[in-house]
Amino acid sequence: MRRRIWAALFLLAALALAWRMVAISGNLPEVVTAARFEELRADSPQLRAFLRRMPKGADLHTHLSGAVYAERFITWAVRDGLCLRRADWAILPRPNGAAADQPCGADPAVVPIADAVSGPRGQTTYDLLLDALSMRWFLPTPAIPSGHDQFFGTFGKFNAATGGSDWQATLARMAEMIADQLRQYDADAVQYAEFMVTLLEGDERRQLSQAIGTETEPAAMLAALQSAGLAQSVTGRAQQVAELVKQIDALLDCGSERRKPGCGVTYRFIAQVNRNSAPADVFTQTAHAAALVRAAPHSVVGLNYVGPEDYRISLRDYRMHMKWIGFLTGSDVPVALHAGELWLGLVPPPDLDFHIREAVEVAGARRIGHGTAVGFERDMNGLLAEMRRRGVTVEIALTSSDVILGVRGTEHPITTYLNAGVPVVLATDDAGVSRIDLSNEYYRAAHEHGLGYRKLKSLAHNAITHAFLGEDEKRRELEKLDRSFADFERSVAHGETWVEWVQAVALGAVLTR
Structure with a gap:
């Protein structure tokens, strides 16, 4: 009697799992994609590559x-003939009426940004300017003690x-x-x-x-x-x-x-x-x-x-x-x-x-x-x-x-x-x-x-x-x-073997995320 009960319970569990697997396989590419995603959790570069390809709807x-990276602001500033104030790494407009030989005025601390990022120390200046206009490599200092202050302080510098x-x-x-x-x-x-x-x-x-x-x-x-x-x-x-x-x-x-x-x-x-x-x-x-x-x-x-x-x-x-x-x-x-x-x-x-x-x-x-x-x-x-x-x-x-x-x-x-x-x-x-x-x-x-x-x-x-x-x-x-998700999931599923497909369906039957 006990064997029959256990056999019946096992059969019911197997049927439930089979039914779950059949239901899941109705959207097999999504199941395979979700299973592939789980496999990549421990492989950060692969996970990043997967997510870069994945449709993300909207920002x-x-x-x-x-949203603009500092490199673009520097490029535009050079093209527009703007100036750099080295004291705080702020990009400034050219002063009205500036002389041709002093396009950024008489203050030696304010120079054409094109000059500042060229020459022997140009790369050093360029790197420091990138850091000042973003959160790149930010470390607290007495002058800028927090990420909050650095973050909000950048906008005035590249305005x-x-x-x-x-x-x-x-x-x-x-x-x-x-x-x-x-x-x-x-x-x-x-x-x-x-x-x-x-x-x-x-x-x-x-x-x-x-x-x-x-x-x-x-x-x-x-x-x-x-x-x-x-x-x-x-x-x-x-x-x-x-x-x-x-x-x-x-x-x-x-x-x-x-x-x-x-x-x-x-x-x-x-x-x-x-x-x-x-x-x-x-x-x-x-x-x-x-x-x-x-x-x-x-x-x-x-x-x-x-x-x-x-x-x-x-x-x-x-x-x-x-x-x-x-x-x-x-x-x-x-x-x-x-x-x-x-x-x-x-x-x-x-x-x-x-x-x-x-x-x-x-x-x-x-x-x-x-x-x-x-x-x-x-x-x-x-x-x-x-x-x-x-x-x-x-x-x-x-x-x-x-x-x-x-x-x-x-x-x-x-x-x-x-x-x-x-x-x-x-x-x-x-x-x-x-x-x-x-x-x-x-x-x-x-x-x-x-x-x-x-x-x-x-x-x-x-x-x-x-x-x-x-x-x-x-x-x-x-x-x-x-449509984008359907194409993405088909591309992921297409790269899997039939054994991996079966494993994905089995995993999908128990996956709750």
Whole structure:
């Protein structure tokens, strides 16, 4: 009798396993690919190569100027005849009226960058400049004691190479920068990107801000901006964005048979607002960004607040900023916000426990950038449940959290978000400053947090599902991603033997990732 029972149990287990294997083999290339991924976990170079080829959907959190590697800024600075201030390794514009024999002025510490990176010590200067403009080989010093300070300090040093204060020069440089990034995304198997860019600068921004005067009530502030020509400014900027897109297409020959790599990568813009400005200036930027999204929804698809969240003005005005965003964007302007890019010790505890919740519940953010400090939020589990209910997506930038906040490994909350059912995507943040690409973030998710192939594949799908695209555009991008994954998985499965296929199916029957 006992033998019959054991035989029956064994038969049931065998049937269950066989049924599981048959079900899994319905998508055999995916099963084989997932099994191959597991085999590569212990072989870092092979894992990196696998992930570089793997489709990654989208990069939804990338600052355009921070995405560019320092080498490109130096190349452009040399070409444009810019100057280098050796004291702090800042790239500077040529002073107006400078003499031909002193193109960078009379100060001997400020020299043409072309001269600085040439000659016997040119390579040494070049290397030191790369280090100053990025996180490459960063080591703390009394002058720059943290990765946080080095990271955020780089932007002012290379600003002149992005076009500086001249808006037309900035547009031309933006076209070059975006074309470069689209080529990089093409090489990295990324099909869509949303670039954070500043779209209101200079005298136009100052004049609009001054129109607010002493008004402090949002409706009155908005009325003052409208009276001062907000609509006309937005119309003009929308036309300039359209011209920018044409410039990018021309750089990549996207309208010809000679189209270059990058033409197949879809992109949109996120209008960024400098949160560490005077109140009237922040309100003006926010109102302009919201109006621009409404005026040019097929190119500018949302807004975001940028700049260190831990700076004095951002902390002081945070709740006011969230109310302004909710007021100005309503339900029709997509909002993604840096929130919770903080950690214990960086700011006092009272500044840690409400930023993500206010971004979600007051500002109406559909996506949260970083969200690193979620563990310090009041009623974290209640917040996570609300984010899951609303479908609020978290843009996780693992390297950025590491180099800026020192948060890595099990300290990072990516697993907390995933376990709570909150949508998660992986992003680069500032790939050039951090010296990474999106494949590196997928590698870190696999290597440091144990995410398997199917989970990474779901994150790639999330990046398209939660993009700020219209439904028809999103459907086309999802179909494109599905085709890319099917091709990728077939290519992986094609290289396996029949024995490896059988092993993969068996492994897939018990694999739970």
